[in-house]
Amino acid sequence: xxxxxxxxxxxxxxxxxGGTHALAGLDLRVPAGTVHGLLxxxxxxxxxxxxVLATLxxxxxxxxxxxxxxxxxxxxxVRTRIGLVGQHAAVDEVLGGRQNxxxxxxxxxxxxxxxxxxxxxxxERFRLTGAAAKPVSEYSGGMxxxxxLAASMxxxxxxxxxxxxxxxxxxxxxxxxxxxxxxxxxGGTTVLLTTQYLEEADRLAxxxxxxxxxxxxxxxxxxxxxxxxxxxxxxxxxxxxxxLATAAEIVGRVASAEVDVDAEALRVGAPVTGRATVLTExxxxxxxxxxxxxDIGLRRPTLDEVFLHLTENIENTxxxxxxxxxxxx
Amino acid sequence: xxxQTLRWAVADGRVLTARALAHWARRxxxxxxxxxxxxxxxLMMGYLFGGQMDVPGGxxxxxxxxxxxxxLTMAFGVETTFTAIAGDAAKGVAxxxxxxxxxxxxxxxxxxxxxxxxxxxxxAVMAACGVLIGWRVHDGAAKALAGLGLLLLLRFSLxxxxxxxxxxxxxxxxxxxxxVLVWPIGFLSSALVAPSTMPGWLGxxxxxxxxxxxxxxxxELFGDPVSGGSWAAQHSVLMAVVWPLAIAxxxxxxxxxxxxxxxx
Numbered sequence: 001x002x003x004x005x006x007x008x009x010x011x012x013x014x015x016x017x018g019g020t021h022a023l024a025g026l027d028l029r030v031p032a033g034t035v036h037g038l039l040x041x042x043x044x045x046x047x048x049x050x051x052v053l054a055t056l057x058x059x060x061x062x063x064x065x066x067x068x069x070x071x072x073x074x075x076x077x078v079r080t081r082i083g084l085v086g087q088h089a090a091v092d093e094v095l096g097g098r099q100n101x102x103x104x105x106x107x108x109x110x111x112x113x114x115x116x117x118x119x120x121x122x123x124e125r126f127r128l129t130g131a132a133a134k135p136v137s138e139y140s141g142g143m144x145x146x147x148x149l150a151a152s153m154x155x156x157x158x159x160x161x162x163x164x165x166x167x168x169x170x171x172x173x174x175x176x177x178x179x180x181x182x183x184x185x186x187g188g189t190t191v192l193l194t195t196q197y198l199e200e201a202d203r204l205a206x207x208x209x210x211x212x213x214x215x216x217x218x219x220x221x222x223x224x225x226x227x228x229x230x231x232x233x234x235x236x237x238x239x240x241x242x243x244l245a246t247a248a249e250i251v252g253r254v255a256s257a258e259v260d261v262d263a264e265a266l267r268v269g270a271p272v273t274g275r276a277t278v279l280t281e282x283x284x285x286x287x288x289x290x291x292x293x294x295d296i297g298l299r300r301p302t303l304d305e306v307f308l309h310l311t312e313n314i315e316n317t318x319x320x321x322x323x324x325x326x327x328x329x
Numbered sequence: 330x331x332x333q334t335l336r337w338a339v340a341d342g343r344v345l346t347a348r349a350l351a352h353w354a355r356r357x358x359x360x361x362x363x364x365x366x367x368x369x370x371x372l373m374m375g376y377l378f379g380g381q382m383d384v385p386g387g388x389x390x391x392x393x394x395x396x397x398x399x400x401l402t403m404a405f406g407v408e409t410t411f412t413a414i415a416g417d418a419a420k421g422v423a424x425x426x427x428x429x430x431x432x433x434x435x436x437x438x439x440x441x442x443x444x445x446x447x448x449x450x451x452x453a454v455m456a457a458c459g460v461l462i463g464w465r466v467h468d469g470a471a472k473a474l475a476g477l478g479l480l481l482l483l484r485f486s487l488x489x490x491x492x493x494x495x496x497x498x499x500x501x502x503x504x505x506x507x508x509v510l511v512w513p514i515g516f517l518s519s520a521l522v523a524p525s526t527m528p529g530w531l532g533x534x535x536x537x538x539x540x541x542x543x544x545x546x547x548x549e550l551f552g553d554p555v556s557g558g559s560w561a562a563q564h565s566v567l568m569a570v571v572w573p574l575a576i577a578x579x580x581x582x583x584x585x586x587x588x589x590x591x592x593x
Contacts, residue, residue, distance in 0.1 A: 054428045056591075079430040090421035094352045106344040107431040109337060135355060151425070 004068040007032040007159045007190035008053060014061035015048050015214075022048035024214035025062065030192055030207070032158070035185055037205030038194040039307065045214035046194040047087070050163045053192070054084045067159050080108075083152030083160040087167060089144035090151075091136050097147050098123060098132040104151045122150040126180060142173025149180050160184060162193045166200060178204060198303030208303075210310055218310050225306045234278055235269040236286070237295040244268065250285045254278050266294070338432035345439020349413070350446075363409065364451055367402040368458045371395065374521055375462055385523045386554040395459035396476070396547035397520030400540050402451050403484040404515045408508060410444050410491025412501045419500040423591060433588070441488050448484045452477060467552025476550035479569045483543045486573035489580035496587040519544050519562075537561045539576065542568035 008030035015023040022045050030036040038046050051057040053066055055075040064071045067081035091100045098119050105115030123129045126146040136144060145165060152160060162181065166174040181204060185191055195201050201208050202222050210218040210225070218225060234254065236247055244261055247268045252259045255270035262269075272278045279298050286293055353360045375391040382390040417423045417436075426436055456464075466473040494507060517531070518524075518540035524532035535541055536559040545565035548555050561568050 056424055056427055076430055079428060082428065084425065084428045086421045086424055088419075088421035090425040092348065092422065093420070094355050095348070099351060103344060103348055104425075104429070107341055107426070107429055107435070109340075109430070 004065075005032060006030060006065075008036070008064070008066055008192055010049070010053065010062065010064040012062035013049065013052060013059050013064055015045075015052060015057060015059050017048075021214050023052065023059070023062075026211065026214060027216055028209060030190060032190050033185075033188055034206040035181070035191040035193060035204050037201035037208040038192060038211060039196075039198065039201050039208055039303075040194075040211040041196070041311065044212045046211060047163055048214070049211070050084075050086075050161045050192070050194055054082055054161050055079055056084075067157075080155065081157050081159055083155070083157040085145075085148050085152050085160070085162045085165050087164050089136075089141075089148040091144065091147050093137040094135055096133045096135055097128050097139070097143075100136065100147060101150060101154065105154050108154050110154070118154055122153060125183070126150045140173065141169050142176045145169065145173065145177050146180055149177070149184075153184065156187070157189070159190045159192070162191060164194055164196065166195070166197065174200075198307060202303050210307060212311055218306075222303060225303065226301050228306065232272055232278075232298050232300055233269055234272050234282055234298050235267060235296070236282065236293060238266045238268070239292050239294045241266060243289075243291040246289050247286060247291055250289065251282060253285070254281060272298075334432070338434050338438070341432040341435030342438030342442065345435050346442040346446075349439060349443030353447075360447075363405075363447075364454045367398055367405065367451065367455055370401070371398045371455070371458060371462070374398075382522070384554075385525050388554050389463055391462045392464045392553065393548075394521050395455070395462075395464035396551060396553065397518075397544050398459075399452060399455055399477075399480050399547060400483065400518075400544045401515045401520050402455055403448060403480055403487060403543075404511050404540060406444060406448055406451075406484055407487045407491040407494070407511055408504055409447065410440060410488050411495045411498070411507050412504050413440060414492050414495025415498040415503065416501040418496060418498075418591065423588075427591065436588070437492060437584070440492065441485070444488050444491075445481065445485065448481060452480060468550065469552075472550040472552070476547040479543050479546050479550075479566070482570065482573045483539070486576035486580075489577050489584055493580045493584040493587060496584060496591070514538065515540060524562075525558075533559065539568075539572035541565075542572050545569075 006029050008028060010026055010028040013023045013026040013028075014021070024045075026045065026049055028036075028038075028049070038049060040046050048057065052059045053064055053071060055071050055078050058072060066078045069077040069081070071078050092103070095103065101119035101122055102115045105118050106112070110118060120129075123132050126149065128143060128146060128150070131139060131143060136147065139147065149165070165181070166177050169177065178200070181191060181193075191204075193201070193204060205222065208219065208222055208225060209216045218228070220228070234251060236251060238244060238247055241263065244263060244266065248259050248261050251268050251270050254272050256273045257271045259268060259270040261267075279296065283293070283296060286296075371394060374394050379390045379394075382393075384390050384393045417426075423436070427433070498506075517535050518538040519535060520540055524535035524541065526532075527535055542561060542565050545555055545562055546569035549565060555562070555565070
């Protein structure tokens with residue numbers, strides 16, 4: 001069978017827990033071979049989405065296909081084509097790293113010899129060979145996560161689900177996990193990643209879906225999402241409160257939206273379009289007006305700003321539907 | 330179910346049995362503790378409390394309690410099953426298994442096989458201890474083996490109870506709650522004292538306790554004097570078969586349903 005163009009397709013997925021709509025018509029398309037970030041606050045439905053796609057939970061409505069197979073009707077087919085890394089490092093704490101990988105290999109129906117060979121390969125690849133015999137309870141958080149990733153990669157599945165893979169890790173371990181994920185993607189794996197860390201999505205993801213209240217509220221590349229907020233921002237910091245008004249007027253000439261004036265920080269900022277010439281234009285005008293500038297810069301909005309912006313909009317327009325958020329974050 | 334599916338179910342069950350055995354190899358201290366704990370209880374009961382105990386119908390109290398201790402050892406096994414199942418569910422290992430193309434039955438088959446092996450060893454240790462403190466088989470090996478068979482049948486039914494409770498629990502720490510459950514149920518039976526010495530209504534409950542059925546049946550099969558006038562006590566061998574089957578018939582389907590519903 002030819003590789004489907006989209007490794008993950010979800011259409012109108014619905015899932016209720018009690019009175020809570022964890023998924024309220026989720027649509028998703030992840031092109032094969034890409035990393036897709038599912039971004040959203042706690043309770044937005046990220047984990048529920050992954051659980052449905054990984055065949056762990058049955059949807060109440062809608063359909064989903066993973067690697068070309070329906071997650072409900074062909075769950076067994078899906079299971080041979082996915083890897084899942086959940087929020088806990090789902091490995092046996094008592095056994096050693098190698099014992100874990102051999103056990104999972106056997107459960108993936110590899111022969112004894114193949115399971116051992118694959119375990120050694122993965123230990124090498126995830127830099128765990130030195131700790132292979134040690135019980136997992138003695139591993140660091142980052143090592144557990146790497147073992148967890150290795151266990152998900154035993155069959156080299158075409159689709160990998162990572163549910164908040166770096167939550168609770170220190171920056172060093174986080175970096176290790178990111179490196180491991182990049183290596184996997186280099187091998188052609190499609191990754192669906194949920195995260196609360198916008199930096200993580202920014203660094204790893206080709207495409208992002210922002211979800212809230214069980215639905216996708218925005219999607220696109222990280223850059224496109226940032227552009228939706230009005231592209232770049234120019235920011236000028238002055239050293240005299242008296243020059244704020246003039247500076248605001250000057251920045252206003254190049255601004256694509258309203259100018260923000262922060263009187264306390266002596267800062268004037270506004271979204272602009274046309275990256276290259278804006279800075280010199282503003283600087284020259286300020287100079288002509290005889291204003292002294294402490295700092296001036298052009299920066300892109302962070303994904304955090306995009307996210308806050310999007311979820312605020314939703315709250316403003318959907319106050320009526322005051323539903324409690326999903327029980328599963 | 331095709332032959333191939335069945336073959337994988339057996340293979341996957343063996344992998345998970347091996348996993349449990351590997352746990353023992355990694356943590357022999359825990360296994361030794363679990364095996365020696367009933368020995369400690371039997372010595373405590375036999376030598377500390379035993380002097381004050383009169384067995385109705387005569388006989389040695391230490392010999393009286395050994396069949397009771399066999400059954401209590403089986404009951405304590407619920408905690409082993411519970412801890413393993415609840416631990417896997419809490420740590421996401423159960424989710425990993427469920428998202429893999431393995432046989433879903435393997436989790437139970439592996440657990441049950443390992444726990445039954447553990448119980449056989451525990452019975453052997455308890456029997457050795459029993460012989461040292463004066464317990465004897467009076468009615469021949471065949472009946473004695475039948476008694477051990479009934480004990481293992483009780484253990485098998487309690488595996489389902491342990492699995493069900495483990496799947497319902499928030500985590501392996503809740504084992505304390507299971508202990509609170511197991512002890513009174515274990516002691517409110519004919520295991521360590523004759524129900525005829527209890528207040529009437531309590532004695533009646535004790536005689537109908539599934540534990541008592543197995544204990545009394547064992548005493549009968551080992552050739553020890555048996556007391557108790559209730560119908561349950563007089564048909565103890567029958568009850569020692571019926572009760573475990575009933576327990577399994579209730580908790581096996583409940584466990585399967587709960588396991589399937591883990592993901593919601």
